[in-house]
Amino acid sequence: MNRPAVYILDLDGVVYHGRTVIPGASESIERLRSSGCRVVFLTNNATRTREAIARRLVDMGIPCDAGDVISSAYAASVYIKEKYGSSTIYPVGEQGLVEELERAGHIINEQDADYVVAGLDREFTYEKLTRALDLLMSGAGFIATNTDAMLPTEHGFLPGAGSMVAAIQAASGVVPDVVGKPNKPIMDVLLREYGMRSEECVMVGDRLETDILAGIRGGMQTVLVLTGASGIEDIESSGIRPDAVLDSIADLE
Structure with missing residues (x-):
């Protein structure tokens, strides 16, 4: 090599x-x-901002700043901005995804969104699935940060973002654009x-x-x-x- x-x-x-x-x-x-x-x-991983990921690495003894990190949340925010411009978004995900979307100039709106953006959400609920379904059936686009089925931890594997994305896709019949x-x-x-x-x-x-x-x-x-x-x-x-x-x-x- x-x-x-x-x-x-x-x-x-x-x-x-x-x-x-x-x-x-x-x-x-x-x-x-x-x-x-x-x-x-x-x-x-779309659950943390680039800054949070960098801080975590520093805490582990690995020098890093946000400029050394590209996450699927950051990439999704850039992808949407470059392809569609500033958009209204319903995020199915955690705070890191929300912050990256907002920093890119997108507006978070759970009632009237141009796009449903789904990533790992450890508080995923039937209510969130229903909201995503309603928006997609009303014509919103569907974008996934990633479709990893599971993620490794020190204690084994946990369900990944792909589980949430699959649920939304199964309910709506809409195939997402996947960024990660x-x-x-x-x-x-x-x-x-x-x-x-x-x-x-x-x-x-x-x-x-x-x-x-x-x-x-x-x-x-x-x-x-x-x-x-x-x-x-x-x-x-x-x-x-x-x-x-x-x-x-x-x-x-």
């Missing part, structure tokens, strides 16, 4: 599990930066944000069908780490083949 100029790191399952840093992650990131490589964090990995919108935002070329980058992730596929589709080198969702046995069954497989981020050279 050629030496890249930019390492794009997923977070959950690569850098940490929940509140627990994966052993060697901090040292590996420091080593990459010291060698002159840029390190960027790319996450489908492995889809093109988040990768376009990433490359434009930092002025990077895909051939300069390597995507490091734990999930074949999101992280690795996103890198492959984007023309990047890819590294699968075996500390999260996908195992080495999944490569054959999925047909998604990374350029390299490592036990963990600690093994990045």
